[in-house]
Structures are given as C-alpha cells and as structure tokens.
Amino acid sequence: MKLWGGRFDKAIDGAAHGFNASLPFDRRMADEDVSGSVAWARGLGRCGVLAEDEVSVLVDGMEQVRAELAEGRFAFLEGDEDIHTAVERRLGDIVGPVAGKLHTGRSRNDQVATDFRLWVMRACGRMDAAVADLQTALADSAEAHLHAPMPGYTHWQPAQAVTWGHWAMWHAWALERDRRRIATARTAASALPLGSAALAGSGFAVDRAWLAAELGFERVIANSMDAVSDRDFAVELLFAAAMTGMHLSRLSEQLILFANPSLGFVELDDAYSTGSSLMPQKKNPDMLELARGKAGRLVGNLVGLMTTLKGLPSTYDKDMQEDKEPVFDAVDTLAAALPVLTGLVETLRVREDRLIAALDPAMFATDVADRLVRAGVPFREAHGIVGRVVRAAEEQGVGIDALDAEALRAVDARLPAATEGAFDWAASLASRAAEGGTAPEALRAQLAAMREAIGSRQVGSYSSTGWAESP
Numbered sequence: 001m002k003l004w005g006g007r008f009d010k011a012i013d014g015a016a017h018g019f020n021a022s023l024p025f026d027r028r029m030a031d032e033d034v035s036g037s038v039a040w041a042r043g044l045g046r047c048g049v050l051a052e053d054e055v056s057v058l059v060d061g062m063e064q065v066r067a068e069l070a071e072g073r074f075a076f077l078e079g080d081e082d083i084h085t086a087v088e089r090r091l092g093d094i095v096g097p098v099a100g101k102l103h104t105g106r107s108r109n110d111q112v113a114t115d116f117r118l119w120v121m122r123a124c125g126r127m128d129a130a131v132a133d134l135q136t137a138l139a140d141s142a143e144a145h146l147h148a149p150m151p152g153y154t155h156w157q158p159a160q161a162v163t164w165g166h167w168a169m170w171h172a173w174a175l176e177r178d179r180r181r182i183a184t185a186r187t188a189a190s191a192l193p194l195g196s197a198a199l200a201g202s203g204f205a206v207d208r209a210w211l212a213a214e215l216g217f218e219r220v221i222a223n224s225m226d227a228v229s230d231r232d233f234a235v236e237l238l239f240a241a242a243m244t245g246m247h248l249s250r251l252s253e254q255l256i257l258f259a260n261p262s263l264g265f266v267e268l269d270d271a272y273s274t275g276s277s278l279m280p281q282k283k284n285p286d287m288l289e290l291a292r293g294k295a296g297r298l299v300g301n302l303v304g305l306m307t308t309l310k311g312l313p314s315t316y317d318k319d320m321q322e323d324k325e326p327v328f329d330a331v332d333t334l335a336a337a338l339p340v341l342t343g344l345v346e347t348l349r350v351r352e353d354r355l356i357a358a359l360d361p362a363m364f365a366t367d368v369a370d371r372l373v374r375a376g377v378p379f380r381e382a383h384g385i386v387g388r389v390v391r392a393a394e395e396q397g398v399g400i401d402a403l404d405a406e407a408l409r410a411v412d413a414r415l416p417a418a419t420e421g422a423f424d425w426a427a428s429l430a431s432r433a434a435e436g437g438t439a440p441e442a443l444r445a446q447l448a449a450m451r452e453a454i455g456s457r458q459v460g461s462y463s464s465t466g467w468a469e470s471p
C-alpha cells in the first residue's frame with residue numbers, strides 16, 4: 001500500500017518499485033526520521049492542529065517504532081518505499097487511524113531534507129573526532145622525534161634539512177584545515193527545512209523556530225522552495241571529505257616512499273602491514289595504498305553529486321534521492337580509513353639513524369649562500385657562487401663539503417670562510433628560527449599551537465567511536 005495510492009488503479013511494476021525505492025540505504029536515517037516526526041507531532045499539537053491526547057498517542061507510538069528500529073526488531077516490508085513510508089506504516093500498525101494525522105502539513109520533501117541534515121550533523125561530529133585522533137598521533141610522533149633531522153624534499157629531490165617533528169606537524173596542520181571544513185559543512189546542515197512541506201510552505205502554522213530548537217538546528221531556512229531543494233550541505237560535506245581524503249593520500253604516499261627499504265626512514269608495524277603470497281621477504285604498505293586509493297572515490301562522490309544537482313528544474317526532483325549514497329559512502333570510507341591510519345602512525349617506527357644517514361652535503365648549499373649573504377654578498381650573487389661550487393664538486397666527483405680551500409678560493413675568495421661549519425645539520429636547523437621554521441625553538445612553539453588546535457574540538461564534543469551522540 002503506497003502513501004500516494006489514491007489516484008492509481010494499478011500496482012507499481014516490481015522492477016520499477018525496486019528502482020524507485022531508497023529504503024535499502026535511507027534506513028540509516030531511521031532515528032533521525034523518528035526524531036523529526038516526534039517534533040512535528042508536538043509542533044502540530046502546539047498550534048492546535050492536533051489534540052493533546054493525539055500528540056501523546058503519536059509520540060508514544062513513534063518512540064515504540066524508534067525502539068524497534070534500534071533493537072533490530074523493526075520488520076521492513078517488501079512494499080516499503082523509503083524510511084519515511086516504513087516508519088509511518090509501522091506507526092499505523094501500532095496506534096491505528098490517528099497515525100494518518102501525522103503527515104498533516106508535511107511532505108516527504110521537507111521530511112527527507114530534515115532527516116538528512118540531522119544525519120550529516122551527527123556524521124560531522126564523528127568525522128571531526130576521527131580526524132583529531134589522527135592529528136594527535138601525528139603530533140605525538142612529531143614530539144617523540146621533534147629534532148630528528150631528515151631530508152626535506154621539493155620535486156621529490158633532496159632540498160634542505162628539516163626535522164621529523166616539522167614533517168609530522170605539516171600533515172597535522174592539513175588535517176586541522178579539514179576539521180574546519182567539516183565544521184563548516186555542519187553549520188551548512190544546521191538549518192531547518194521542516195515546515196516547508198512539498199515546496200510552497202506548510203498549510204498549518206507550526207512554529208518553525210520552536211521546531212528548529214527542538215531538533216537542534218541553529219536556524220530556520222527562510223524560503224520553503226530553497227528548503228526542499230538545497231543540498232549544499234551534502235556537497236560541502238563531500239568536499240570536506242574529499243579534501244581529507246586528498247590529505248590522507250599525500251601523507252600515505254610519503255610514508256610509502258619512506259617505508260621503502262632503499263630509504264628505510266620508517267618501519268611499519270606488523271599489525272599495519274601485509275605480506276606477499278609469493279615473495280617471502282615482502283612487507284607491503286597495503287593500508288597506506290588503500291588510503292591513497294580511497295581519495296579517488298571520495299573525489300568521485302563529490303563530483304557525482306554536484307553533477308546530479310546541477311541541472312535540476314524544480315524544487316525537489318527525484319534525482320535528489322541520489323544524494324544519500326555518496327554521503328554515506330564518504331563518511332563510511334573515512335570512518336574506516338582514519339582509525340587505521342591513526343593506529344599506523346601511533347605504531348610507526350621512525351629510524352632516526354636512517355634519517356641522518358640520508359642527509360647529503362648538497363642539502364646545505366643554501367646554508368653556504370646564507371653565510372655569504374651574512375658576509376655582505378647580495379643573495380643573487382651568492383646563489384651563483386654556490387652553484388659554481390656544486391659544479392666544481394660534481395666535476396671532481398666529491399661532495400660539496402669535500403672541496404679543499406684552494407678549489408673553493410678558485411670559485412670565490414670568500415668561500416673558505418663561508419663554508420666553515422656550514423655542513424653541520426644542527427647549525428642549519430637552528431638557523432631557521434623564524435616562525436614556522438624547522439629550528440628547535442620554532443618547533444616547540446608550533447607543537448604547542450598544534451596541541452591547542454587539537455584540543456579545541458571544531459564540532460561539539462563527540463567521540464570517534466559510536467553513533468550514540470545526539471545531533
């Protein structure tokens with residue numbers, strides 16, 4: 001029995017019903033659907049559309065439905081089209097004909113938008129907490145090896161000495177921006193569509209500000225047509241998820257390179273590695289490769305939904321039913337990837353000996369140039385002088401720290417003094433003490449700022465496990 005059966009004299013085709021149905025995925029919004037209906041029944045009571053005893057019957061019935069859903073006792077039927085239909089049908093089984101009054105002045109269009117926003121708001125809280133956990137793991141790793149020198153790269157070529165602490169916090173800062181984007185998506189979702197009905201507004205004067213407060217929304221959507229059509233919040237969540245995925249992918253790619261035995265900067269814990277079915281010696285970074293790979297589907301979810309939405313002619317169009325699966329998939333993907341990466345970083349063995357061994361004298365070429373500058377040479381000229389030192393060292397087949405004073409003087413008379421002590425990594429690191437630099441004192445300030453950022457939850461106070469939180 002369809003909610004909309006009145007004008008039809010024939011049942012829907014079986015395949016068409018399956019194609020039309022969203023229950024297989026939107027049942028995840030069951031709890032939100034019940035909350036929305038409970039608030040709506042109370043709202044109808046408050047404006048005198050429903051009698052107080054009717055409100056009580058509906059609310060008690062809805063709470064029974066909620067319990068059945070939560071305990072897995074709810075029997076979905078073949079004919080249930082979506083979660084809204086299923087919940088209302090079951091309410092009718094429990095409370096009888098008065099159930100038919102619940103949908104007064106409401107449409108599934110404002111109902112689904114309300115449910116979905118509540119779901120997204122909860123998901124943002126959980127995502128924020130899971131990203132913060134990975135930030136913490138990175139900050140802990142940074143702190144444990146704060147001053148351990150390592151090669152820094154540009155163009156994947158050895159560039160300058162940095163520290164592991166600097167490297168690890170780099171990635172934690174990227175995640176900090178992701179948390180801000182997640183918070184922004186939550187704010188976008190936190191606006192009430194309920195009371196907009198199908199598109200023109202509800203025919204009953206329900207107090208929407210009261211409804212918003214009751215359901216935990218920050219504000220009411222001002223225009224009923226906008227209310228049923230707006231899916232920006234879903235796109236914003238997908239964008240935040242795609243960006244997070246991109247950051248996880250870049251972090252993963254770097255760790256994959258670092259874990260390669262030819263660099264050997266890190267060793268992955270056995271618990272976060274896999275082996276080869278053929279080659280007994282292999283230790284594969286599958287978790288990192290998967291995290292890198294998942295970025296593709298996260299970006300795909302974003303592009304997919306934006307493409308679905310871009311040409312819609314109406315307010316609500318059924319195309320919009322395609323909004324939920326990409327969002328659920330994005331949230332599930334991050335909910336699976338983030339704790340694994342957190343555990344991987346927590347157990348990562350950082351090989352300080354290998355990091356130091358990888359420092360090449362050429363990485364201190366800029367330090368020589370900086371010393372010439374301190375001796376009064378204009379930087380462009382200093383750059384040219386050191387470039388010739390590099391070439392001379394290449395010609396002799398030695399490192400730039402191995403040229404003797406005579407060879408250095410042949411390039412520039414000021415070089416023997418400028419190269420004195422320039423290849424010392426500790427001095428090089430210490431010289432980069434401007435805010436944001438890799439010097440120990442700058443790093444300590446950075447770490448303190450990172451800890452503070454992590455401590456301030458961007459979205460409410462959620463834990464990264466479980467969905468028990470209220471929106």
Ligand code: ARG
Nearest residue numbers: 022082108109112316320321
């Ligand atoms: N299952 C639908 C969706 O997810 C609910 C809204 C249906 N509204 C309608 N007018 N058919 O979008």
